[in-house]
Amino acid sequence: MATQARTDLADPVLARKPQNRVWKKFRSHRSAMLGGILVTFFILMALAAPILPIPDPAATDWGAVRKAPSAAHWMGTDEIGRDVLARMIWGAQASLLAGVVSVGIALLFGVPLGIVSGYFGGWTDAVISRCTEALLAAPFLILAIALAAFLGPSLTNAMIAIGISAMPIFVRLTRGQVLNIKTADYVESAHAIGLPAHRILSRYIFPNVLPPILVQATLTIATAIIAEASLSFLGLGQQPPAPSWGSMLNTAKNFLSQAPWMAMWPGIAIFLVVLGFNLLGDGLRDALDPREH
Amino acid sequence: MLPFILRRIMIAIPTIILISMFVFALQKLLPGDPVLAMAGEERDPQVLEFLREKYRLNDPIPVQYVTWVGNALTGDLGISLRTNQPVLELIGQKLPVTIQLAVMAMCFALLIGIPAGILSAVNKGTVTDYVANVVALSGLSIPNFWLGIMLILLVSVKWQLLPASGYVPLSEDPVKSITTMIMPAFVLGTALAATLMRHTRSAMLEVLTADYIRTARAKGVLEKRVVLKHAFRNALTPIVTLTALLFGELIAGAVLTEQIFTIPGFGKLVVDAVFNRDYAVVQGIVLITAIGFILMNLLADVLYVLLNPRLRGQ
Numbered sequence: 001m002a003t004q005a006r007t008d009l010a011d012p013v014l015a016r017k018p019q020n021r022v023w024k025k026f027r028s029h030r031s032a033m034l035g036g037i038l039v040t041f042f043i044l045m046a047l048a049a050p051i052l053p054i055p056d057p058a059a060t061d062w063g064a065v066r067k068a069p070s071a072a073h074w075m076g077t078d079e080i081g082r083d084v085l086a087r088m089i090w091g092a093q094a095s096l097l098a099g100v101v102s103v104g105i106a107l108l109f110g111v112p113l114g115i116v117s118g119y120f121g122g123w124t125d126a127v128i129s130r131c132t133e134a135l136l137a138a139p140f141l142i143l144a145i146a147l148a149a150f151l152g153p154s155l156t157n158a159m160i161a162i163g164i165s166a167m168p169i170f171v172r173l174t175r176g177q178v179l180n181i182k183t184a185d186y187v188e189s190a191h192a193i194g195l196p197a198h199r200i201l202s203r204y205i206f207p208n209v210l211p212p213i214l215v216q217a218t219l220t221i222a223t224a225i226i227a228e229a230s231l232s233f234l235g236l237g238q239q240p241p242a243p244s245w246g247s248m249l250n251t252a253k254n255f256l257s258q259a260p261w262m263a264m265w266p267g268i269a270i271f272l273v274v275l276g277f278n279l280l281g282d283g284l285r286d287a288l289d290p291r292e293h
Numbered sequence: 294m295l296p297f298i299l300r301r302i303m304i305a306i307p308t309i310i311l312i313s314m315f316v317f318a319l320q321k322l323l324p325g326d327p328v329l330a331m332a333g334e335e336r337d338p339q340v341l342e343f344l345r346e347k348y349r350l351n352d353p354i355p356v357q358y359v360t361w362v363g364n365a366l367t368g369d370l371g372i373s374l375r376t377n378q379p380v381l382e383l384i385g386q387k388l389p390v391t392i393q394l395a396v397m398a399m400c401f402a403l404l405i406g407i408p409a410g411i412l413s414a415v416n417k418g419t420v421t422d423y424v425a426n427v428v429a430l431s432g433l434s435i436p437n438f439w440l441g442i443m444l445i446l447l448v449s450v451k452w453q454l455l456p457a458s459g460y461v462p463l464s465e466d467p468v469k470s471i472t473t474m475i476m477p478a479f480v481l482g483t484a485l486a487a488t489l490m491r492h493t494r495s496a497m498l499e500v501l502t503a504d505y506i507r508t509a510r511a512k513g514v515l516e517k518r519v520v521l522k523h524a525f526r527n528a529l530t531p532i533v534t535l536t537a538l539l540f541g542e543l544i545a546g547a548v549l550t551e552q553i554f555t556i557p558g559f560g561k562l563v564v565d566a567v568f569n570r571d572y573a574v575v576q577g578i579v580l581i582t583a584i585g586f587i588l589m590n591l592l593a594d595v596l597y598v599l600l601n602p603r604l605r606g607q
Contacts, residue, residue: 130308134311137308137312137587138582141545142578145564147322233438256442266439271431278433
């Protein structure tokens, strides 16, 4: 038996950890790597905003109103002479924060509810499932707009609204995963040896529902960033003078013929960061899919 | 078939009840006294008390809910504070505009998404497949309000080919109506085209490996016929049901598109209502959209059974 065990460990294929396999698969996925690079670039840009040598994003310059891109203002200036590049860089903070925090809210409530619903079944499951269906029936953006309208316009409320609107996706996904896993042999065995429910949930169920949730979370960050930009575009998200890509587009649409650059850059930024998260999510899905190995 | 539809309707009822509770609860989210929000600048205590009585805000919350649902069931969703019109009448006026936009957007989505999905699946692993996938993913990543702004800039401002905004009713001047709607419909249809393309591709890939396709090819059936008659017809079921589901999404997506192109539809109504603190309209729109969405889900389920002969007898 001891010899057998030694042989297994010596075998490079058996010794290779699943996470190493996933990482190797992910690294070979070119578009996923591109997504990773795009996302990292925007995160670094948002984090470095306070130390970058750029003008104050709120500083107005009435002598440089709606100036086209130049050496002094790489991306031009807006309708009150603010530097578009500086606002773009600071605006990345609002967008990324909104994406991550709203998905965090959705995960914080959605995953435990999904686990409870799937694992305990019965009335608990029926109530949670019906509530999830009701929330899913209201289209994502309409729900987010309604919530943001009633909560009041601010970035925090927009994040709460997006988080609540995205939550049902995670409840449903987690519930489905738990239903699959709870009939697996290792969970049945854990039941048989008398492990308490909280231990089975934390040790056997939760780690196994994580991979698809991770994929969905990445893709939902992309949706949340668009949703935040949409709410800010409508005036329900980040409030002026604080910069956000959505509110920059809202202002820019009034100066399309005079200053098209005001509309161009924030849109390209939203597109690239959303594309990055979508590529990353697709790559993670392929890397974590056991059928792909 | 009828028992199936009835069963599906029965399942939808608790969902609709929960939505109504949720929509009712929305007004409770308002910070402070809802009457102050409703009254706007008005601060006369008598007026405030009149409003409180009128909307029965002095009643316990469950009673308020039952009254609200009772009114909603008779078509009374309240009165718009801005226009003084019944909410349902207001929605009824705006909805046809959005439906026209949604139908045209769906035409664009189907015309782009399905052929692209078929081409991509038939040419799997080639440059065509790669390009189609990149375009689809880009379509999903472009915020449609930005695409709208860029199109206005190019097509309307620079090339002056199409009007940048406005709406002409179909009954008034059909050609002008369609011309005005082309650009917004294209913008709204893009993301949907991308979703349809990805689903068509995966449905076609699954069907193209089936035994009967191999048999058809072995019998010497022309490839075009194999793809369009044998494969596509069988891949159509999930696509049709998805189309029904996406129609609900279109109505929601119209919010931003109508805002950019100044189309006086359902979406513009909700945004205007939000900024005018016309909460009865916001509640009415959420309720009507959610019920519409549930009905589209129901339609999708019925279509799925109708199109799938193996399920029809069950």
